Amino acid sequence: MPQVKIIAKNFMDMVASLPAMKLDKLYENAFICEAILRSLPPLAKKYVLQMLYIDVPVPAKSMEEWVVADGFSKHKVAIDRLIQLRVLTEIVDRKKETTYKLNSTFQINLQKHIVYGWCLTQIDYRDDLLIGYCSGVLPREPMPSNITVRLPSLEDLEAYATEQWECFLLHLISSTQAERTTNFSSSMMKVFQRGLLSQRDKEAPRLTESGFQFLLMDTNAQLWYIIREYITNSEERGVDSANLISFLLELSFHVTGEAYNSNTLTDFQRNAIKDLADLGLVKLQQGRKESWFIPTKLATNLSISLSDSSSRKQGFVVVETNFRIYAYSTSKLHCEILRLFSRIEYQLPNLIVGAITKESLYDAFENGITAEQIISFLQQNAHPRVAERIPSVPENVTDQIRLWESDLNRIEMTPAHLYDEFPSRDVFEAACDFAREYGGMLWDDSKQMRLVVKADILMQMREFLRSQKQ
Numbered sequence: 001m002p003q004v005k006i007i008a009k010n011f012m013d014m015v016a017s018l019p020a021m022k023l024d025k026l027y028e029n030a031f032i033c034e035a036i037l038r039s040l041p042p043l044a045k046k047y048v049l050q051m052l053y054i055d056v057p058v059p060a061k062s063m064e065e066w067v068v069a070d071g072f073s074k075h076k077v078a079i080d081r082l083i084q085l086r087v088l089t090e091i092v093d094r095k096k097e098t099t100y101k102l103n104s105t106f107q108i109n110l111q112k113h114i115v116y117g118w119c120l121t122q123i124d125y126r127d128d129l130l131i132g133y134c135s136g137v138l139p140r141e142p143m144p145s146n147i148t149v150r151l152p153s154l155e156d157l158e159a160y161a162t163e164q165w166e167c168f169l170l171h172l173i174s175s176t177q178a179e180r181t182t183n184f185s186s187s188m189m190k191v192f193q194r195g196l197l198s199q200r201d202k203e204a205p206r207l208t209e210s211g212f213q214f215l216l217m218d219t220n221a222q223l224w225y226i227i228r229e230y231i232t233n234s235e236e237r238g239v240d241s242a243n244l245i246s247f248l249l250e251l252s253f254h255v256t257g258e259a260y261n262s263n264t265l266t267d268f269q270r271n272a273i274k275d276l277a278d279l280g281l282v283k284l285q286q287g288r289k290e291s292w293f294i295p296t297k298l299a300t301n302l303s304i305s306l307s308d309s310s311s312r313k314q315g316f317v318v319v320e321t322n323f324r325i326y327a328y329s330t331s332k333l334h335c336e337i338l339r340l341f342s343r344i345e346y347q348l349p350n351l352i353v354g355a356i357t358k359e360s361l362y363d364a365f366e367n368g369i370t371a372e373q374i375i376s377f378l379q380q381n382a383h384p385r386v387a388e389r390i391p392s393v394p395e396n397v398t399d400q401i402r403l404w405e406s407d408l409n410r411i412e413m414t415p416a417h418l419y420d421e422f423p424s425r426d427v428f429e430a431a432c433d434f435a436r437e438y439g440g441m442l443w444d445d446s447k448q449m450r451l452v453v454k455a456d457i458l459m460q461m462r463e464f465l466r467s468q469k470q
Contacts, residue, residue, distance in 0.1 A: 012036065012039045012085065014228060014231060014245060015036070015085060015245060016084040016085050016086075018241070018242060018245075020086060022240075022241070022242040023085070023086045023242075024086075024103070024105045025242050026242045026245065026246055027103060027105040027106040027109060028105060028109060029109070029246050029250070030109045030110065030112060030113035031113070031249065031250050031253055032245075032246055032249055032250075033106055033109050033110040033113060034110070034113055034253075035249045035252065035253075036085060036087065036106070037110065040078075040081060040082070040087075041074070041077060041078050041081060043067065043071070043074050043075060043077075043078040044077075044078035044079075044081050044082050046066075047063065047066070047078060047079075047082065047088075048082070048087060048102070048110075050066070051100075051101075051102050051107075052102070052107060052110065052111060052114075053111070054102075056101075057091055057099035057100060057101040058099060058100050058101070059097065059098070059099050060097075060098040060099060060100060063075070063079075063100065079100070082100075086103055086106075087102065087103055087106055088100045088101070088102060088103070089101050089102075089103060140254075140260050140261070140264045141260075142255065142258040142259060142260060143258075143259045143260065143261050143290070143292055147287065147290055148259040148285070148287065148290075148292060149287065151257070151259055151285075151294065152257075152283065152294065153257075154256065154257050157256070157257055157283060157294065157296050157297075158296065158297060160280065160283055160296065161280035161281070161283075161296035161297060161298050162280070163280070164277075164278065164279060164280030165219065165223075165279060165280040165298065166331060166332070166333040168192070168278070168279060168280075169215065169222075169333055170332065170333055170336065171189070172193060172196060172197065172207070172211065172214075172215070173207065173215070173333075173336050174204075188275060191229055191230060191233045192226050192229060192230070193205075194229055194233075195208065195210050195211075195229075196208060196210055196211035196214050197211055207367070208368075209367065209368025210368070212340060212364075212367045212368050212369050213368060213369060213370075213373060215337050215340065216337065216340070216369065216373050216374070216376075216377045218380060219298075220301065223279075223298060223301075223302075226279065227248065227302070230244075230275070231244055231245060231248075239268050239271075239272075243268065244268075244272065247268075247269050247272060248272075248302055249302065251276075251281075251282075251295060251299050251300075251302065252299060252300055252301070252302040253300075254295045254299070254300060255295070255300070256295055256296060256297050256299075256300045257294060257295075258294065258295070259285070259292040259293070259294050260292055260293055260294075260295075261290060261291075261292055262284075262290075262291040262292055262293055263290070263291075273293050276299065277293070279298070280296060280298055281295070281296060281298045281299040281302075282294060282295050282296060282299055283296065314384060315380070315381045315382045315383050315384060315387050316328050316329045316334065316381060316383055317338075317378055317381045317382055317383055318382070318383045318385065318386055319356075319378055319382075319386075319393045319394060319397055320394065321394045321396055321397065323355055323356045323357070323397055323400075324353070324354070324355050324356075325338060325342055325352075325353070325354045325355060325356060326351065326352075326353055327351070327352035327353075327354070328350060328351055328383060329350070329351075329352060330349065330350050334352065335347060335352050337377075338352060338354055339354075340364055340367070340369065341356065341360055341361055341363075341364035341369060341374050342354040342355060342356045342357070342360050343355050343356075343357050343359070343360045356397065356401070358404055361374070361401060361404050361405070362404070362408070365404075365405055365408055370405065371401045371402045371404070371405035372402075374401055375393065375398050375401060375402075378392075378393045379391075379392050379393055414442065414454060414455075415454070415455035415456075416442055416452050416453060416454055416455055417452070417453055417455060417458055417461070418450065418451070418452050419431065419450070419451045419452075419453070419461070419465075420448070420449065420450040420451070421449075422449045422451075423469075425449065427465075427468050428446075428449045428451065430464075430468065431451055431461070431464065431465065431468075432444050432451060434460075434461070434464050435451065435453045435457065435461065438457045438460060439454075439457075440453045440454040440456060440457035440460075440461070441453060441454075442454060
């Protein structure tokens, strides 16, 4: 989805931004090494696996020979990504020849994880070849079923995660819209809502331009934005960001719906789990003696790519050529999101009916939502009955949305100043040259010797004209 001000980074972008010492500390965790490997572009994965048991630097020229001639651009992207994540170290010797070597901490722990951290769980014969199916050893083992009771089904768990997440988003739109309050402290809500809400003295919080754009993102992108803010502000809460990233990535390796003992968590992890439960990433349960947490799909999808569509929800919106919208949903959140750019006419228990109008779109544009974001939202959330059509949203509707947006952009207001009555043509031409040099020229009339410049260079223009009089 096109995004103007909000860039939802995934964990790997956050890992790349960590200082070198924290990165090396992060790579001491074998599951982080595997998560990094999973996140890499295909060619970068190939390089890591090829160099995994090479202990000497590999010449850059040799690595270039590993790809075909027309794959150099992908090669460069792979190398850049590996260097960003400090998986590869670039070495330039006195002869200015470049070599690459795997990060020793990453290399050793990934080797151990592959050799000792996997177990053979199933053997199969196919075409006379012995094939082994392996499953990873989890950071912590699930609790036995005789201890845990009444675990929610996968359907109930997904409903819980959706309800928690939608409750959080409704609080973001307006606390009065949410059917119940969240358990977040006011300080934690400020962390999650940073950049999405603004508040003036004695006024209720209002969505910012970024906040409106945030609501039109898919759940994965929204989640990444919130988790990024959570990690960014971890130091203020006395939590090491590298430890938090490590725990969150470990959490993504757990199995959805399984119960894990809360006693295996450290103090900071227990606090984090409570915050994640309010967001719907995990569900907390208490037994007679033990307590446990159950990861939802929101948690286990933390390390997937933004472009991965496997976790996308089924669509619910049908847009007709007459600009009417039919949303087959029981969600109050869906109704509030559609209200951002359309006029809601009536709502039935499982159906929201509205219309896209010029006035509703102008309100959306004024709030910072773009035409492309609206169109992308309608396409990504198209009902299965129309999702397979090309296009899934009628072309006359998408074209008109773009035209209405362009109507607002036909005139651009620029603060400016008019200069006339120049003492001579030489002074006028010198002033024009000065304005062009500073990038402030807007309009000039050489016959009448009139000049319009941007207000940004007003002070410089005054000094220049004063010097000309002298």
